[in-house]
Amino acid sequence: MTTEQQFIIKAEALRDFCAQVLEKANVPSEDAKVTAGLMVETELRGVDTHGVARLAGATRSLEEGKFNPRPNLRILKEGPVHVLFDADLALGYVASAKAMQWCIERAKETGFAMAGVRNSTHFGAAASYAMMAAQENFIGFAATNGPPHLAPPGGYVATHGNNPSAYAIPAGAEPMLVLDIATSVKAFNLVNKYAREGRSIPLGWALDEEGNPTTDPNHAFSLMPFGENGFKGFGMTLIMDVLAGVMTGSRFGPRFTQGIGVRQVGHFFYALDPELFMPLAEFKANVDETLRAAKDAPRKEGVTRLFVAGEPEHDQFQRRSKEGIPLSPWIREQLETVGREFGVPFER
């Protein structure tokens, strides 16, 4: 390593490190592996705001008793095509992987299955769970709600989370189609990243305490919803707040700021078998065809390549799986600190 920027770590080593730290934080080995696996998968995809950068926060929440390392994760309701889990403040990764796995197993029999999860915690990237379904040839959907970050159009005080949702659709020769979108113009973690790096944010990402657009990430009082005037983004935030929060019996919008400080977010997942409607091989070939129509379209001057949703992350995944993951100095330092705290040396 000659400069800070060139710290490269192999996925396997990073995964082991995260899993060992989580075990030291009293998380059972199997759950620690699942969580570490998903954090590193997200890091491999280049989504560094939602990858191993979440380890320090997760261990802190475990220590503070906000997350439960050994939860009584149980089924509250179950039917032919639905299930409702109480996560008992499990790591969101563990509860969500279990819920989507339930959907996948059930959908193998029924063609469709959905899962609600209540009393959960941050699940990382929504794409992770949608992709789990797509890897098994299902169309996957995943959504979560979260505490207020977004102000309604015309307002400036955050009332609802920027509740991300994701679809993943299996393709044939093409990488699967993966769309993972928060309802804010940009993710909260990205605004925080700019704050840490001492950079100003573009106008249009956030409002300050008085409701004015701001370029100072430290004065990002509320995030702005996507779409002209924010109506599309804020509307979608309400939909996801209902699907993931209200419907599952979790906290939702205004309830995040009431009572004790535990977040208790909710999630909603489904897996849908396209083979209910047409043969899988034909489906996948046609997904390829529609993706290629976009990828092969004429490009604006100076544009060298067109990407469809999930493709930049797929490319990054391939590259980083082979060459290793370049960690930013900030994340490396954070991991070193966490490693020291839990007695797990952080090495390449």
Add this chain to the structure above:
Amino acid sequence: MTTEQQFIIKAEALRDFCAQVLEKANVPSEDAKVTAGLMVETELRGVDTHGVARLAGATRSLEEGKFNPRPNLRILKEGPVHVLFDADLALGYVASAKAMQWCIERAKETGFAMAGVRNSTHFGAAASYAMMAAQENFIGFAATNGPPHLAPPGGYVATHGNNPSAYAIPAGAEPMLVLDIATSVKAFNLVNKYAREGRSIPLGWALDEEGNPTTDPNHAFSLMPFGENGFKGFGMTLIMDVLAGVMTGSRFGPRFTQGIGVRQVGHFFYALDPELFMPLAEFKANVDETLRAAKDAPRKEGVTRLFVAGEPEHDQFQRRSKEGIPLSPWIREQLETVGREFGVPFER
């Protein structure tokens, strides 16, 4: 009527007129009523780009044989929670109402049901079908694909429709939550409306033939997808193209521009019973609570009221149901022309 702008018509009269015209265009009475009902409902909601303005186009397509007035609308596949219809080029309204009705009836037994529709035509507003489900206390979802209007980010030639999708969620004392969004910044019909009215469009709605942003609606060669850089909007367009088009065996993205000129769009619907997860009364009360948190949030200076998705349309619906529907001169003239053609006088 003293000026062009003040032409007001009662919903009932407008519905009768549309239904009679459709019957004269060889549509069976029941189907004509369904279609006229949905067109006028959309007009009542103030969505004048997708209401009775579609009557002239529909009758023209019926006459040209692009739409089938007496289709063999049939079920191709059916299972416990899914159905696939072949619309046989029915009016999209008729096929879609039937498909969502199937979902609702089935979901009353199973808690969830979904419908694909292939070989359909323009179905008006996606919200109509989602709301049908919400009126019966289900969460409703509706999506369609359509011919290319949207260029991928970095491109300028339209490759995919701006494929709208809608959610509707039942509330308690509040109006239901309805989100109906196309994946372009603005709807194609709205750009056309500006063109008709000789108005220029704001920069950011469309690209011209050379891929430059344009303010001339007559040179709107492709629409721009919503969200920063268009990645969110275009990603969602691909998802809806797959759900509504690829999966149902309809035309999709590149296939719209191949072969004969008939559009054969596809649709996808589902109805989901929130009572699978929690008691309906509690669900509705909590939906109210989360909606009110947004509506009652502090407002920016000069803002008199905050609206949540579907609320402006709900207010418009209430007002127009009572006071009648003010038709723009352009729509009135169009209806008069259609009325003359089919021998149905257009009167208030």
